[in-house]
Amino acid sequence: MEWKSLLGGTALALVAAQAGWADGEACGKVRIADGGWTDIAFTNATAELLLGALGYESEQTLLGLDVTYVSLQNDQIDVFQGNWRPVQDEQYKSYFDNKHVEVLGTNLAGAKYTLAVPDYVAAAGVTSFGDLAAHAAEFDRRIYGIEPGTNQMLIDMIAADRHGLGDWKVVESSEAGMLAQVARAVEKKEWIVFLGWAPHPMNVNYDITYLSGGDIEFGPDLGSATVWTLSRPGYAAECPNAAKLFANLTYDIDFENHGMQRIMGDGESPPDAARAMIAAEPARLDKWLDGVTTLAGEPALPAVRAALGL
Structure with missing residues (x-):
C-alpha cells in the first residue's frame, strides 16, 4: 500500500489551512464515527470540545467497524479516529487502495x-x-x-x-x-x-x-499498533481547517489511560473527562491548534482558551 500517495492530497489541503483559509459554511457540521470503544469516546469528546469552541457543530454516530468504512466511502461520515494498524490493514485494504478513505494522520503511537x-x-x-x-x-x-x-x-x-x-x-x-x-x-x-x-x-x-x-x-x-485518523474522500480539500485540527490531534498512552479511567472508573461523561484532561494539560492546545482557525477565520488558541475558561 502506497501511504505516501494517500497522504499527498491531504498534505496539500492542509497547507491551505496553515495559510489561514477558513472553512466554508458547509463544513460547519462535522460528522464523527463512534466505534463504541471508550478510547474513541474520549478522543471524540476531546475533538468535539475543541470543535465547539471553534464554532463548529459536531455529531457522533455509533457504528460498527464495517459500517464505519462504508459510511466514510459514501459521504455519510466525515472523520474516524479509530483506524488501528496493522490489525485493520488487511480487512479494509481495499478502502485505501481504491481511495475510498483518506488518511489525516497518526493520533496515537505505542498502542x-x-x-x-x-x-x-x-x-x-x-x-x-x-x-x-x-x-x-x-x-x-x-x-x-x-x-x-x-x-x-x-x-x-x-x-x-x-x-x-x-x-x-x-x-x-x-x-x-x-x-x-x-x-x-x-x-x-x-x-x-x-x-x-x-x-x-x-x-x-x-x-x-x-x-x-x-x-x-x-x-x-x-x-504493537498505531492509531490513525481517517476521513471521507475529499474532506481535507473541502474543509481544510477542520481536517488540520484532526491531523494535529495526537495523544499518548498515559493521556488516554487517565482520560479513560475518568470515564470508566470515576463515572465521568466523556465530555467532562475531556474537559478535565485538557484543563490538567493545557499546553497540549499549542500543538493541537497550530495552524488552525475558528470557523470564522479568527485565531484558534485564544478562542478555545476563552471557551474552556483556561
Missing part, C-alpha cells in the same frame, strides 16, 4: 492490541496463543471479544484452525460486556482469555498478561 489473560492464568502456563488449545476445558473454548465487526481476525483464526482453535467460539458483545465478564472471572479466579489493548484502564485495574504468538492475527510485538 497494543492482542489476546490477554489474567496473570494467574499466565502463571499456570498460558503465555502464548499456542498454549490455549491445551487448556480448552478451562477456557470453555471461548474467547471474549467486543463489538461485532471488530473481532474478524479472531473469527478468521478459528475458521482456519490456527493454533488448534478450530472448535473454539468468539463471544461477541461490547467493550463493556467483555470487561464485565473479565471482572467476574477475576473475582472468582476463573480462567478467561479476551481481547486486551492499551491504552485502556484494564491495564491499571487488572493484572493481565498479553499473549505472544499472535503475529498472524494482530502483528508482531504483542500487537
Whole structure:
C-alpha cells in the first residue's frame, strides 16, 4: 500500500489551512464515527470540545467497524479516529487502495492490541496463543471479544484452525460486556482469555498478561499498533481547517489511560473527562491548534482558551 500517495492530497489541503483559509459554511457540521470503544469516546469528546469552541457543530454516530468504512466511502461520515494498524490493514485494504478513505494522520503511537489473560492464568502456563488449545476445558473454548465487526481476525483464526482453535467460539458483545465478564472471572479466579489493548484502564485495574504468538492475527510485538485518523474522500480539500485540527490531534498512552479511567472508573461523561484532561494539560492546545482557525477565520488558541475558561 502506497501511504505516501494517500497522504499527498491531504498534505496539500492542509497547507491551505496553515495559510489561514477558513472553512466554508458547509463544513460547519462535522460528522464523527463512534466505534463504541471508550478510547474513541474520549478522543471524540476531546475533538468535539475543541470543535465547539471553534464554532463548529459536531455529531457522533455509533457504528460498527464495517459500517464505519462504508459510511466514510459514501459521504455519510466525515472523520474516524479509530483506524488501528496493522490489525485493520488487511480487512479494509481495499478502502485505501481504491481511495475510498483518506488518511489525516497518526493520533496515537505505542498502542497494543492482542489476546490477554489474567496473570494467574499466565502463571499456570498460558503465555502464548499456542498454549490455549491445551487448556480448552478451562477456557470453555471461548474467547471474549467486543463489538461485532471488530473481532474478524479472531473469527478468521478459528475458521482456519490456527493454533488448534478450530472448535473454539468468539463471544461477541461490547467493550463493556467483555470487561464485565473479565471482572467476574477475576473475582472468582476463573480462567478467561479476551481481547486486551492499551491504552485502556484494564491495564491499571487488572493484572493481565498479553499473549505472544499472535503475529498472524494482530502483528508482531504483542500487537504493537498505531492509531490513525481517517476521513471521507475529499474532506481535507473541502474543509481544510477542520481536517488540520484532526491531523494535529495526537495523544499518548498515559493521556488516554487517565482520560479513560475518568470515564470508566470515576463515572465521568466523556465530555467532562475531556474537559478535565485538557484543563490538567493545557499546553497540549499549542500543538493541537497550530495552524488552525475558528470557523470564522479568527485565531484558534485564544478562542478555545476563552471557551474552556483556561
